[in-house]
Amino acid sequence: MKKTSKYISAGHPPDSIVFIGDKKMDKPEMVLYKLGNGFQSENIESVSMLKKEIDTGNIHWLHCNGVSDVDMLKELGNLYKIHPLILADIANTEHSPKIEFLGEQIFLEIRAISYNEQSSEIDSEQVSFILGGNYLLSFLEKDNNCFKSIIERYSSNVSKSTPSPGFIIYSLFDSIVDSYYQILEKIGEDIEEVEDVILAKPTPAELERIHIIKRNLIFMRKAIWPLREIIRRLEVEGADLLDTASGLYIRDLYEHIIQIIDTVETQRELIAEILDVYLSSVSYKLNEIMRVLTVISTIFMPLTFISSIYGMNFKFMPELDWRLSYPIVMITMFVLGLGMLYLFRKKGWFYELRIKN
Amino acid sequence: MKKTSKYISAGHPPDSIVFIGDKKMDKPEMVLYKLGNGFQSENIESVSMLKKEIDTGNIHWLHCNGVSDVDMLKELGNLYKIHPLILADIANTEHSPKIEFLGEQIFLEIRAISYNEQSSEIDSEQVSFILGGNYLLSFLEKDNNCFKSIIERYSSNVSKSTPSPGFIIYSLFDSIVDSYYQILEKIGEDIEEVEDVILAKPTPAELERIHIIKRNLIFMRKAIWPLREIIRRLEVEGADLLDTASGLYIRDLYEHIIQIIDTVETQRELIAEILDVYLSSVSYKLNEIMRVLTVISTIFMPLTFISSIYGMNFKFMPELDWRLSYPIVMITMFVLGLGMLYLFRKKGWFYELRIKN
Amino acid sequence: MKKTSKYISAGHPPDSIVFIGDKKMDKPEMVLYKLGNGFQSENIESVSMLKKEIDTGNIHWLHCNGVSDVDMLKELGNLYKIHPLILADIANTEHSPKIEFLGEQIFLEIRAISYNEQSSEIDSEQVSFILGGNYLLSFLEKDNNCFKSIIERYSSNVSKSTPSPGFIIYSLFDSIVDSYYQILEKIGEDIEEVEDVILAKPTPAELERIHIIKRNLIFMRKAIWPLREIIRRLEVEGADLLDTASGLYIRDLYEHIIQIIDTVETQRELIAEILDVYLSSVSYKLNEIMRVLTVISTIFMPLTFISSIYGMNFKFMPELDWRLSYPIVMITMFVLGLGMLYLFRKKGWFYELRIKN
Amino acid sequence: MKKTSKYISAGHPPDSIVFIGDKKMDKPEMVLYKLGNGFQSENIESVSMLKKEIDTGNIHWLHCNGVSDVDMLKELGNLYKIHPLILADIANTEHSPKIEFLGEQIFLEIRAISYNEQSSEIDSEQVSFILGGNYLLSFLEKDNNCFKSIIERYSSNVSKSTPSPGFIIYSLFDSIVDSYYQILEKIGEDIEEVEDVILAKPTPAELERIHIIKRNLIFMRKAIWPLREIIRRLEVEGADLLDTASGLYIRDLYEHIIQIIDTVETQRELIAEILDVYLSSVSYKLNEIMRVLTVISTIFMPLTFISSIYGMNFKFMPELDWRLSYPIVMITMFVLGLGMLYLFRKKGWFYELRIKN
Amino acid sequence: MKKTSKYISAGHPPDSIVFIGDKKMDKPEMVLYKLGNGFQSENIESVSMLKKEIDTGNIHWLHCNGVSDVDMLKELGNLYKIHPLILADIANTEHSPKIEFLGEQIFLEIRAISYNEQSSEIDSEQVSFILGGNYLLSFLEKDNNCFKSIIERYSSNVSKSTPSPGFIIYSLFDSIVDSYYQILEKIGEDIEEVEDVILAKPTPAELERIHIIKRNLIFMRKAIWPLREIIRRLEVEGADLLDTASGLYIRDLYEHIIQIIDTVETQRELIAEILDVYLSSVSYKLNEIMRVLTVISTIFMPLTFISSIYGMNFKFMPELDWRLSYPIVMITMFVLGLGMLYLFRKKGWFYELRIKN
Secondary structure, three states: OOOOOOOOOOOOOOOOOOOEOOOOOOOOEEEEEEOOOOOEEEEEOOOHHHHHHHHHOOOEEEEEEOOOOHHHHHHHHHHHOOOHHHHHHHHEOOOOOEEEEEOOEEEEEEEEEEEEOOOOEEEEEEEEEEEOOOEEEEEEOOOOHHHHHHHHHHHHOOOOOOOOHHHHHHHHHHHHHHHHHHHHHHHHHHHHHHHHHHHHOOOHHHHHHHHHHHHHHHHHHHHHHHHHHHHHHHHHHHOOOOOOOOOHHHHHHHHHHHHHHHHHHHHHHHHHHHHHHHHHHHHHHHHHHHHHHHHHHHHHHHHHHHHHHOOOOOOOOHHHHOOOHHHHHHHHHHHHHHHHHHHHHHHOHHHHHHHHO | OOOOOOOOOOOOOOOOOOOEOOOOOOOOEEEEEEOOOOOEEEEEOOOHHHHHHHHHOOOEEEEEEOOOOHHHHHHHHHHHOOOHHHHHHHHEOOOOOEEEEEOOEEEEEEEEEEEEOOOOEEEEEEEEEEEOOOEEEEEEOOOOHHHHHHHHHHHHOOOOOOOOHHHHHHHHHHHHHHHHHHHHHHHHHHHHHHHHHHHHOOOHHHHHHHHHHHHHHHHHHHHHHHHHHHHHHHHHHOHHHHOOOOOHHHHHHHHHHHHHHHHHHHHHHHHHHHHHHHHHHHHHHHHHHHHHHHHHHHHHHHHHHHHHHOOOOOOOOHHHHOOOHHHHHHHHHHHHHHHHHHHHHHHOHHHHHHHHO | OOOOOOOOOOOOOOOOOOOEOOOOOOOOEEEEEEOOOOOEEEEEOOOHHHHHHHHHOOOEEEEEEOOOOHHHHHHHHHHHOOOHHHHHHHHEOOOOOEEEEEOOEEEEEEEEEEEEOOOOEEEEEEEEEEEOOOEEEEEEOOOOHHHHHHHHHHHHOOOOOOOOHHHHHHHHHHHHHHHHHHHHHHHHHHHHHHHHHHHHOOOHHHHHHHHHHHHHHHHHHHHHHHHHHHHHHHHHHOOOOOOOOOOHHHHHHHHHHHHHHHHHHHHHHHHHHHHHHHHHHHHHHHHHHHHHHHHHHHHHHHHHHHHHHOOOOOOOOHHHHOOOHHHHHHHHHHHHHHHHHHHHHHHOHHHHHHHHO | OOOOOOOOOOOOOOOOOOOEOOOOOOOOEEEEEEOOOOOEEEEEOOHHHHHHHHHHOOOEEEEEEOOOOHHHHHHHHHHHOOOHHHHHHHHEOOOOOEEEEEOOEEEEEEEEEEEEOOOOEEEEEEEEEEEOOOEEEEEEOOOOHHHHHHHHHHHHOOOOOOOOHHHHHHHHHHHHHHHHHHHHHHHHHHHHHHHHHHHHOOOHHHHHHHHHHHHHHHHHHHHHHHHHHHHHHHHHHOOOOOOOOOOHHHHHHHHHHHHHHHHHHHHHHHHHHHHHHHHHHHHHHHHHHHHHHHHHHHHHHHHHHHHHHOOOOOOOOHHHHOOOHHHHHHHHHHHHHHHHHHHHHHHOHHHHHHHHO | OOOOOOOOOOOOOOOOOOOEOOOOOOOOEEEEEEOOOOOEEEEEOOHHHHHHHHHHOOOEEEEEEOOOOHHHHHHHHHHHOOOHHHHHHHHEOOOOOEEEEEOOEEEEEEEEEEEEOOOOEEEEEEEEEEEOOOEEEEEEOOOOHHHHHHHHHHHHOOOOOOOOHHHHHHHHHHHHHHHHHHHHHHHHHHHHHHHHHHHHOOOHHHHHHHHHHHHHHHHHHHHHHHHHHHHHHHHHHHOOOOOOOOOHHHHHHHHHHHHHHHHHHHHHHHHHHHHHHHHHHHHHHHHHHHHHHHHHHHHHHHHHHHHHHOOOOOOOOHHHHOOOHHHHHHHHHHHHHHHHHHHHHHHOHHHHHHHHO
C-alpha cells in the first residue's frame, strides 16, 4: 500500500516540495471553470495560460487531476501565492485530513475513499482545496466520481445561478461524505455475509474476509476521524467563506460525519464480536472432534487388546481349548463396548454429538 | 438489516429528499389532533386538507405513520416551512438521534426500539418531531405502541386539561424511554438464561444466543448514547418549549437515560464475561477429554504391543512352549496396567476425572 | 436477580408511582425519632399519626423500613410536599444513586450493599433520604445493619448533644461507605483464595468462583461509581445542609469513595489477570497431555506394526523359520523404541515432562 | 496481603481513630530533630517530653517509626491540634496517597515501595507528613532506607545551612520517587528475563513470573497514579510552603512521576504482549505435537490393519498359500507408507516439522 | 536495553548530576559554530576555550557529541548559568521528552530514533537543546545522521543568510521528526511482510517478528507521544524564540507529529489484528489436523478390531472353517469403511479437508 518513499523528504529543508505517494497519473490535467458567468470550462495546458484569467479578476475554479508534477505545483504556488508548506502538503498524498486558515486563503485536505469490488479492499485518494478571495483550486490524485457528478450537475444546470467557490467546496465535501455511506454499506453487507457463513460453517476463507474488513475499517477510521474537528473549525471560523446560507448545512455535514464515525465504530464492534464467535465455534468443534476420537479409541482399544490376547501363540493357554471360550469372549467384548457407550451417554457426550449432527 | 440504498443519496444535491430505509407501510396515514378544545381527532387524506386548520391558528398535532412518501413530505415542508435538510433527515430512517433548534422550530429525532420475541432480535424505528409555535408534527415509520397508549390516555381523559404540544413531546419521549427498560429487562432475562445454561452444559446454541445478545446491545447503545446529549441540550435550550412546570421532568428523563446507558454497559460487561466463562469451560473440557484419551491409549497401547509380540509366528520362540508363559505374561500386563493407573492417579488426572463426573 | 416488572411503568404517565423491585417486607414499618429533645423513638402505625408531630414544628427523623406500600408513600408525599417524581424514584428500588436539590428539600438515593456468605454473591438495597428544613425522611427496602448501629449509638449516648438531621445523613452515608470496605475485603479474600488454587491446580470450580467475583465487581462498580459525582455535588451545593463543621468530613467521604473505586478497579484487573493465568495454564496442560499421548503412540504404533507383520499367517515367510529371527526382531524393536525416546528427549519433550511432575 | 480488619472501622463514628494494617513494629519510636540550630537529634520516649520543645517555638522535625499506637497518635493530635480525621488517615496504613491543605497545616500521605528479592513481590509502606508553621511531623510504618539516607546526609553535613521543614519534605518525597525507579528497573529486568526465556522455551514457571510481574505493576500503578494530582496541587497551592527556591524543583518531581507512570504503562503493555507471545507459541506447539501424532497414526494404522488381515486364521484364505503374497504385501505396505509421507510433505506438514526441530 | 543504573541517583540530593544510560562515546566532542558571520566551525578541546567566544557576545552554536562526562557538563553549566536540574536531565539519557521555559533559556529534550536493520529493533538517543539569548547548546549521546545533514547543508550553503539559533533548533527538530517517518515506513513494510506470510503459512518465526514489531511500536509511542504537548507549548510560549516567520512552521511540525501518532496507533491496531488472524488460523489448522486423525482412527480402529477377532486362536470358532467367511469379513470391513467415510462426508468434514488442500 505504501510503496513510495518518505526517505527523500528527510534531510531536505522542511518546506521542500516532494511528491510522496503512488503516481496514479502520468501528467496532471488542469481544467478551468469560469464561475462569474455561467459555468464555462477550459482545458489548461500550462500554468502560464492562467495568468490572464487571474488578471481579469473573474471568479474561477481551477481543478487539477494529478499532483505528481512538482514543478507545476511550484508555478501555481507562485501564481496564487501559496505557502511552500501548503504545496508540500498537497504533494504528500499520504497526509492526514487537515484544515488551515491562512489569512486570505483556506486550505482544506480530505480523503476520498473508493471500494475495490475485486479485492474487497478500500483505496483512498487525497483531495486538496485552496479557497481564495475569487478563486478555488482543487487537487486530486486521479479522476474521481464525486467530482465528475458535481461538475456534470453544474454544467447541465444552466438555469440555476452559478455556484460560488465556497458552495462548490461544500458540495464536493458533501458528495465525498455521502460516498463514505456507500462504502460503509458495502462493508456492512460484507459483515452480514461473513456473519451468516460463520454461524453455519466457519472456514478459513471467512477468516481472511474478516481480516480484510477489519483492515478496511482501520483505514476508514484513520481517514474520517479528523473530519469531525475539521468541520467543527469550518463551522466556527469558516462558515461565511463557504457561502452557505445558514450554519444548517455545515451542521448537517457534521452530523453525517458523526453518524459515519458511529457506524464505523459499531461495525468494528460487530466484526470483533463475529471473530469471537468464530473462535468460540472453532473451539467447540475441536471438542466435538476430540470426543468422537476419544469415544472410538476408548471403545476399540480395550476390545482389540482382549482379542489380541487370544491371538497369542502360547502352547499352554487352557481357554483356547474350551468350547465356550469364543462365545464368552465375544459376549464379554460386546457388553464391554455397550458399557462404554452407556458411560459416555451418561456423561452427556453422546447426546451432544447427536443433537449437533 | 440494511437493505435500502444510500447510493441514491450520493451524487444528489445535499438537500435532496430521498427515502432511505425499509418501506414499512404502503401509504402514510395522517391524523390531526385538535388540541385547543378537547382532544378531537380527524383523519387527513391529503395535505391540502390541513391548509384550513393552519389558517384557523388553532393549536394542533399532526401525526404521520410512514415517511416513505417523499412528495407528501415536500408538501408538508411547504406548508409548515420546514427546511429541506430537515425533511431529508425525516426521510432517512437510519439517521442517528439528533436535536436541532431552528428559530421558531425544534426538530427532534429519536429511535423507538421493540423486541422481536421470535428472533430475539431488536428492531428500531425512527421517530421525528417538529415543534412549532402552535403545532406539533410527529413522524413514525409505522404504527407504534408507545404512541397508541399516549393517544388513548389523552382521548379517554376528558376531564384533564388538554395537553400542550410540548408536553405531548415530553410524554412520548418519556414513554419511548420507558420502553427501553422493557427491552433491557428482556435482554437481562436472556443473559441470565444463557448464564445458567453455560455454567451447567455449554452448547453452541448458547454461543449463538450470546452473539445475538451482544449484537442487540451494540444496536441499543447506538440508539441510546446520543440521547444523553440531546436531553442535556433540551434542558439548557428548550425546557420552556416543552412546557414542563419545572426542570425536574427533564432531569428525570436525563437520569433515566443515564441509568439505561449504565445498564447497557453493565450488560455488555456481563455478556463479555459470560463468553469468557464459556471459552474457559470449553478449554477445560477439552483437557478432560484428552486426558481420557491419553489414559486409555497409554494403558492399552503397550499392553496390545506385548500381546502382539506373542502373536508372532516365529518357529523358534522358546517362551511359547513354556508352561508358565501365559500366566506370567497376563500378570505382567495386569501389573503394568495397574502401574499406569497408579501413575495417572499420582499425577492427579484421575482425581479430577472423578470429581468432575 | 431482576424479577419485577418495569412493564407496568411503561405506558403510565411519567409521574405515576409504581413499586419496582423485589418486595422484601410485607408491610412497611415506620419509626419516628424526635431530635429536638434527646433521642426519643416512637412507632408510627399510620401516616395520620405524624400530622400532629409536624404541626409542633419540632425537628424529627422519620425512618421507613419497606417502600412497597405505594399508598403510604403518597400520603407521606402529601404531608411533606414531596414531588411525585421523587416518590416514583423512592418506589423504584432499582434506581441508580442520585442526588437532587429541590428548593427546600435535598433528595439523596444511594445503595447499601451486603455480602451473602452462602452464595458469595452481593445483594444491594436502595436507601433514600429526604432532608427538609426540620425533618429527615429515610427509606429502606428492609432492615439494615448500618442503620441499626447508628440508631443504637445515638439512643445509648444521651450525654452527647442530639444530632442534627444533616449530621444523621452524613453518619449513615459514612457508615454505608464503610460497609463497602468490608465487602471489598471479602472479595479480596476470595480473589486471593482463587489465585492460590489456580496456580496450584486449576479446576472448573475455580472458574465459577472467578465468574461470581467478576459479576460482583461489575455490580459493585455500578452502585459506587455515581457516588463520586453525588458527593462532589454535596460538597459544592449542600455542605451547609449536612451540618458538618467543615468541608473536611465531606472530603473524607469523597476520598473513601475514590479509594473504593480504585480498589474495585484494581480487583477487576487482578481477577482478569488471574483468568488469563488460568487459561494459559490450561493451555499448557493440554500440551503436556498431548505430549504424553504422542510419545506413547509414536513409540508403540510402529512396534505393534512390526510384531503384527510376523503375526501374519502366510505360508511362505522365510524369516519365520530362521533361528535368530525372534531375537533379531526383539532387539530391533527395543532399539527402535529407545531411538524414539532419544529423539523426544533431544526435542526437549521429555525434560519438560519430568520437571513438571 | 490484607490481613487486617476494616470491620472495626465500620460502625464507629467517622472520626474514630483505628489502626488498620499489618503491625510492623511493636512500639513506635520517635526522634526529634532540632532544625533551628544545626541538626541535633534526640530520642523521645513519651509525647509529654515534646511539650517544652514546642513551647520554645524552635523549628523542629518529629519523626515517628510505627503508627500502631493509637493513644500516642491522639496525644500528638492534642499537642499539635491535628484533626481526628487526619489522625484516622495516618492510622489507616492502607490509605491511598492524598494531600490536604488545612489552614496552617499541610497533610501529605504517600507510599514508599520496596522490592522483596526473594519473592519478587513488592511491599508498600505508608508515609505521612504534617507540615505546620515551625514543625514537621513524619510517620512511617517501619524504618525505611530513604529516610535513613536523608537523615545521614543532613547529620553529617554540618557546613550546609540547616534545611527548612518544607525542604525536608521535598527531599524525602524526591528520595521516595527515586526509589520507584529502582523498582521499575528490577521489574524491567524481570520482564527481559521472562521475554528471553519465553521466546526460547516456554514453561509454566514463566507463567507464574508473568503473573507476579503483572500484579506488581497493578500495585505500583495504584500507589503512583494519585501522585500526579498531588504534586500538581503542591505546585499550585503549596510551593511556597515547601520552601523550594523556584517551581523548578516541584516540576522536576512532577516530570519524574509522569515518567514513572509512563514506564509503568509501557511495562504493562510489554508484559501483556509477552503473554500473548507465550499463548501463541503454546498454541503453535500444540499444532506441531498433533501433527507428529497424526502423521504417525495415519501411517501405521492402515499398515497395522493390513497385516492384521493376514493374521486372521480363516481356513480358506487363498492368498496365504501363494508364494509371492508375503513380498507383495510387504511392498504394498512400504509403498503405502511412502505415499502417506509424500502426501504430508506435499501438505507442508513435514517441512515445518523439519525446520522447527 | 536498560543496563545502566538509576540506583546511583537514589539517595543523592535531587540536583546531583549523574550520568544514566549506555556510555556510547568515550570522550565527548564539542564543536563551536559561529553564526554571526557565515557558518564557521571550530573544534573545542576544553570548556575554557569557550570563555572568550562568549565574551565577544557573538551568536554561536555549541554542539556536544556525548554527555557521559559529568565534569564537562558542570563546567558548561557554570559558564552558561544552566540550572543543576537541567544538567541532571541532560546527563540522564533515559529521560522522556520535555520542554522547560526558564526565563532567558528554553530547554528542550527529544529523542532521535534509528532502525537497526540487523535486529529489526529500534534504538533511541536523547537530544537536548538549550537556547539562550545569543547561543544554542545541543547535546547528543553519539553522532547522528540528522545533525550531520543539517550541518552539511548550512556549511555548504554560503549564499543563504546564516540561520538563527532558533531556526537551527526548528530545522533539527523537523529533521528528527522526518526520520520518524522512515522508521514507520520500515515498520509498515515489516507488517506487510508478516501479514502476507501469515495468511499463507504461519510459522513461529512470524510470531517473533510480530513480537519485535509490537515492542518497537510500544517504544515509538513512548518517545513520540509527549512531543504533541511539547510542540503545542512551543507554539503558545516559544514561537518567537524559534524565529520562524509565522506559526505555520510550528503547526506543520505539530501536524506531522499528529500524523505520526496516528500512524503508530494504526500500525498497533493492524499488528494486533494480524496476531488475531494468526491465532485463529492456528486454531483452525488444529481442527483440520485433528479431523484427519479422527477420520483415520475412526475408520481403522474398528476394522483392525474385527480382523483381530479372527486372529484369535480359539479351537472352537466355527466361522474359521466356513468357506465364505473370509470374503464376507472382507466385504463387511470394506462396507464399514465406506460407511464411515460417507458419514464424515455427510458431516462436512471431508469437504473441508478437500478444499483446504
